């Protein structure tokens with residue numbers, strides 16, 4: 001459902017080896033190349049890590065010459081544009097197509113029809129069971145294709161974005177029948193489907209329109225894949241030998257019953273053969289363990305909107321249930337846990353686990369939690385299905401393209417641009433860990449990137465960042481489990497300390513935040529407001545000048561990340577252990593020489609095992625400790641008494657920051673009720689504070705800091721998307737690739 005592409009102009013030019021030529025040509029024509037690039041809107045067809053991961057993988061699959069295609073929806077409005085007004089988030093529409101459609105090629109000749117609603121009846125004819133679907137509403141899915149260029153290859157892949165349109169013939173018939181309003185209604189309903197991307201991250205909306213979007217995407221896609229397959233092979237009997245459909249979380253899970261429907265109802269296969277094809281076609285990647293993010297759909301909604309799909313899900317569910325009872329004789333509780341239909345809901349994750357031949361987590365820790373907790377019963381039944389593919393990022397974009405200074409240093413140190421296709425080649429940088437010249441050049445590159453960010457922020461906001469300060473960045477979706485509030489609480493504590501002993505503050509610090517909150521997520525929006533209040537109070541305080549600065553940058557998006565990450569020195573990856581499936585921002589910061597301050601969560605665990613405790617600032621409870629603490633009855637108020645200064649910082653938050661806004665509600669989430677401090681901010685506070693203190697002790701020793709940064713870059717090769725995609729190709733897809 002998401003591909004968070006960002007901009008394509010420089011990316012394509014870079015991959016085609018034309019970046020310099022493009023810049024030169026633009027300048028020759030009298031344009032500023034930078035302004036030209038800046039004119040391209042971000043394609044924000046995703047809301048966070050999951051969508052950005054899909055974009056990185058599509059690039060990597062193309063570079064590795066894997067024959068693949070991405071499918072999504074051509075949302076007219078991408079993820080909302082965030083404005084901050086009086087410290088509060090406002091959401092504005094993002095009509096990216098006005099200029100972004102330059103990349104799209106419409107293929108009306110390959111349009112397909114998708115059916116919603118109506119009634120389904122079965123009948124027998126010549127000894128065969130057939131399905132009659134009547135009274136449905138058709139929506140036309142029109143492809144708008146984007147070509148994906150790989151790096152240093154002639155291979156290209158396609159990203160197919162389906163646009164929803166009303167099919168003219170049926171509209172005309174309604175007009176003719178005098179049903180003018182119904183005709184218009186259909187048109188609006190049809191075109192609404194691809195209107196807007198749902199911006200909630202980790203919280204399913206449960207809305208009919210979202211379900212329509214999901215079925216629209218998968219029905220159009222699966223119809224198209226089957227059609228092309230038949231055109232090539234003349235049969236569907238070998239379908240599973242030619243295709244793998246990788247489901248990006250459960251959002252496209254309806255592809256499973258949709259393929260089944262086509263094989264049964266349109267191709268006339270029997271259940272056993274059709275089910276065999278389905279269960280050898282799909283693989284499922286899970287991206288979250290938050291229980292509230294696991295998708296469930298109300299059965300009546302499914303039945304009304306997708307009557308045939310609903311029948312098939314019921315049939316799948318019944319057969320699965322019978323199989324489970326054989327797997328767990330008398331194991332009522334496990335069988336219940338795995339049920340696809342439960343409590344009037346369709347549980348999409350269980351549908352995926354039942355029908356997919358592979359299920360994977362996105363980091364080692366996450367996969368472990370899937371096996372041991374979230375999907376434990378399924379793991380007991382079919383352990384061989386469960387795989388781990390740790391996430392990776394497109395290092396050509398997230399290092400070479402956005403950090404040309406660093407790219408040049410890597411080339412000089414490793415002799416070539418070899419690392420662009422062989423990310424492990426970054427390891428050769430380790431040889432320079434004691435080379436004062438290289439280390440100081442690395443420091444200069446960072447300083448230059450900080451100045452570039454300073455100029456940008458000054459232009460955009462009028463705020464002048466102090467380039468002498470350490471740039472400490474937390475940029476990601478706003479969610480309580482990601483603990484931006486822990487960061488803000490620590491800054492509040494620092495602010496008090498600064499007042500207590502102004503001269504004890506040896507390293508000046510700039511804290512940068514960037515984050516969108518889901519429009520309906522009240523607590524997340526409150527946290528944004530709090531950060532803005534805190535930033536304003538600090539900026540008014542003369543004592544903070546040159547010492548402490550906090551800035552909330554609005555409208556976080558791919559193109560802002562591209563400016564922020566090369567300039568960062570400290571990367572905040574501070575989620576409650578056990579909650580962040582992987583995280584991918586951490587990898588991008590690491591590649592650009594920022595040091596991580598973080599918990600042992602998601603892929604931080606693997607980052608830590610690569611760089612070692614001496615090259616990052618680790619803190620906090622481990623996943624099992626967090627879980628145990630909660631089970632034993634965690635009392636955040638007790639922590640307040642134990643940790644010096646914490647109570648004062650909390651009081652400051654509740655009473656506000658001199659702009660008249662109080663944050664009692666946020667404080668109460670930390671201190672009151674049975675779910676007080678669900679994400680263990682207070683439990684981790686002291687350890688977080690100590691990790692910051694260690695970082696600030698290390699910072700003044702430039703050579704030491706730069707050495708740590710160099711080792712982080714050198715060891716970031718495993719976090720390249722190429723490594724992840726090779727693992728998918730080998731372990732799950734069984735396809736050959738380049739090299």
Ligand code: 26W
Pocket residue numbers: 048049050051053200201202203204205249287288293295362391580581582583584602
């Ligand atoms: C339907 C509502 C909804 C929307 C998005 C539920 C869940 C999601 C995603 C699963 C949220 C997401 O983006 N997950 C992130 O995926 C990244 C790529 O694997 C991981 O690095 C992040 O840890 C994970 O939060």
